[in-house]
Amino acid sequence: MLATAAKITLAALLSITATGAVLAQSSGAPPAKVTAATPAPKLVVVIAVDQFSADLFAEYRSHFTGGLARLASGVVFPAGYQSHAATETCPGHSTILTGNHPAHTGIIANNYFDLSVSRDDKRVYCAEDETVAGTTSGSGKYAPSVNHLLVPTLGDLMKAANPKAQVVSVAGKDRAAIMMGGHKADELMWLVPTGLTGYRGTTLSPTAQQAGTAIAAAIAQPRPAATLPADCASHDIAIPLDKGGSVGTGRFQRDGGDFRRFMASPEADGAVLAAGAALRQARGLGEGDTTDLLILGLSATDYVGHSTGTEGSEMCMQMLALDRELGDFFARLDATGIDYVVALTADHGGHDLPERNRQNAWPAAERVDKALDPDAMGKAVAEKLGLPQPLLYSDGPFGDMYLSKALTPPQRKAAMTELLARYRAHPQVEAVVTGEELAKYPISKRSPDVWNLMDKLRASYNPQRSGDFLVVLKPRVTPIPESGMGYVATHGSVWDYDRRVPILFWRKGLTGFEQPNAVMTVDILPTLASVIGVPLDAGKIDGRCLDLLSGPESSCR
Numbered sequence: 001m002l003a004t005a006a007k008i009t010l011a012a013l014l015s016i017t018a019t020g021a022v023l024a025q026s027s028g029a030p031p032a033k034v035t036a037a038t039p040a041p042k043l044v045v046v047i048a049v050d051q052f053s054a055d056l057f058a059e060y061r062s063h064f065t066g067g068l069a070r071l072a073s074g075v076v077f078p079a080g081y082q083s084h085a086a087t088e089t090c091p092g093h094s095t096i097l098t099g100n101h102p103a104h105t106g107i108i109a110n111n112y113f114d115l116s117v118s119r120d121d122k123r124v125y126c127a128e129d130e131t132v133a134g135t136t137s138g139s140g141k142y143a144p145s146v147n148h149l150l151v152p153t154l155g156d157l158m159k160a161a162n163p164k165a166q167v168v169s170v171a172g173k174d175r176a177a178i179m180m181g182g183h184k185a186d187e188l189m190w191l192v193p194t195g196l197t198g199y200r201g202t203t204l205s206p207t208a209q210q211a212g213t214a215i216a217a218a219i220a221q222p223r224p225a226a227t228l229p230a231d232c233a234s235h236d237i238a239i240p241l242d243k244g245g246s247v248g249t250g251r252f253q254r255d256g257g258d259f260r261r262f263m264a265s266p267e268a269d270g271a272v273l274a275a276g277a278a279l280r281q282a283r284g285l286g287e288g289d290t291t292d293l294l295i296l297g298l299s300a301t302d303y304v305g306h307s308t309g310t311e312g313s314e315m316c317m318q319m320l321a322l323d324r325e326l327g328d329f330f331a332r333l334d335a336t337g338i339d340y341v342v343a344l345t346a347d348h349g350g351h352d353l354p355e356r357n358r359q360n361a362w363p364a365a366e367r368v369d370k371a372l373d374p375d376a377m378g379k380a381v382a383e384k385l386g387l388p389q390p391l392l393y394s395d396g397p398f399g400d401m402y403l404s405k406a407l408t409p410p411q412r413k414a415a416m417t418e419l420l421a422r423y424r425a426h427p428q429v430e431a432v433v434t435g436e437e438l439a440k441y442p443i444s445k446r447s448p449d450v451w452n453l454m455d456k457l458r459a460s461y462n463p464q465r466s467g468d469f470l471v472v473l474k475p476r477v478t479p480i481p482e483s484g485m486g487y488v489a490t491h492g493s494v495w496d497y498d499r500r501v502p503i504l505f506w507r508k509g510l511t512g513f514e515q516p517n518a519v520m521t522v523d524i525l526p527t528l529a530s531v532i533g534v535p536l537d538a539g540k541i542d543g544r545c546l547d548l549l550s551g552p553e554s555s556c557r
């Protein structure tokens with residue numbers, strides 16, 4: 001039922017544009033076999049699937065028959081790494097098309113703290129302009145912006161090399177569209193309850209507006225329960241939650257207008273892919289003299305993971321639907337006759353909820369102790385030492401911790417000593433590291449599978465934005481104190497279940513191969529830049545070009 005409904009939505013959206021396929025041109029048609037002498041493809045399609053861990057790719061790989069099966073037959077790096085410590089959405093997306101670790105992109109977390117800003121909570125969202133009057137970092141209350149991204153993206157470099165190159169970025173989340181789209185995208189948009197939107201003060205193109213209207217109509221419709229595919233039957237087990245309710249047996253039914261459930265279902269990815277296909281056609285991406293770039297951020301997998309975990313019926317259905325939606329999208333592209341290359345990866349991995357992990361042979365999985373809440377911790381230390389409050393600023397029980405600027409140097413030293421001792425004494429804490437230590441530590445040049453804790457933390461450390469100290473939780477401590485409907489599992493840790501993501505490349509005529517050794521998402525930019533002949537200053541990036549040609553030839557220039 002879900003498959004049919006999703007396809008109707010996609011078809012309805014696509015019918016808003018002309019249906020004629022582009023005639024295959026001798027200059028732009030796909031080659032029979034890609035060699036080092038093959039001209040650059042006319043279109044680069046970059047897809048980030050939010051929270052698509054290497055574990056999910058491995059678990060469902062043999063079940064894929066659509067778009068993900070096609071990509072799995074291309075050049076496959078099953079051990080890709082978002083190598084840094086803060087495995088969150090904004091930092092992860094910032095690495096994919098910049099070739100840089102968050103230490104250099106400046107996107108150290110989804111939210112960081114700038115104690116010099118006037119807003120009371122001092123919290124800054126990664127993809128906002130906090131200097132816009134009247135804004136706060138809260139949902140829907142900030143001005144979306146790319147200002148915090150300190151380095152150029154692939155699209156920016158393509159436009160610098162050839163101003164005629166077109167760049168379009170569409171995603172479920174603003175931070176995904178923005179961090180991959182970069183500073184100079186021609187069109188950049190994301191999903192909202194009213195369909196699609198872009199930066200404040202900008203107007204969407206007529207095609208984007210039409211797509212947005214169709215998406216809004218789809219959101220307004222109620223959605224009946226989908227049928228459980230036979231492949232997902234073994235996942236269909238209810239897991240009770242702390243605050244009532246259960247997860248594991250969902251079917252994606254929702255009321256009309258329920259945007260939250262729309263986003264946590266395959267419908268959201270279908271909408272982004274449909275909008276992307278419509279924009280490609282309207283702008284003629286891939287049909288001109290130069291190479292164009294289409295960026296797609298598929299967010300549903302992440303919302304499914306957060307609200308229901310990674311091993312229930314919900315994620316199984318999402319994986320199969322994603323495979324099918326991608327297959328439909330690629331079939332549309334094939335019909336145009338354009339020579340296109342695809343790169344697909346994820347912004348971070350993920351981890352199942354502890355309640356199901358405990359049932360499935362991991363009895364030690366647990367939720368974080370409420371005593372590690374930074375407000376509680378800061379209050380206790382301030383009261384003990386007689387210091388002004390608030391003392392400690394942080395987005396949660398781990399990661400970057402910032403001390404109040406209202407402290408004298410001796411007060412600051414005393415607070416730091418007490419806080420470090422308390423965090424280090426807690427049984428759920430793996431390590432506490434100061435910003436001072438990280439500033440002196442070099443960025444690792446080693447393979448990301450052998451990085452130690454300091455290597456990971458350093459790749460996330462930016463001296464202007466990172467905390468005074470950083471707290472690392474032990475593996476399999478879920479940093480959500482209680483499970484409730486809508487939020488049961490997460491990512492963000494330094495551990496490999498959150499760092500490992502697949503990195504997949506596909507182009508018609510490109511001979512596939514598998515490279516199981518570790519590579520990084522920061523390698524994607526130099527790899528694609530080389531394929532399309534965009535010059536790069538290797539000294540300004542952390543990644544390296546991956547040679548996509550098996551045998552002695554190389555795609556790296």
Ligand SMILES: [Zn+2]
Binds near residue numbers: 088089090302
């Ligand atoms: Zn994410």
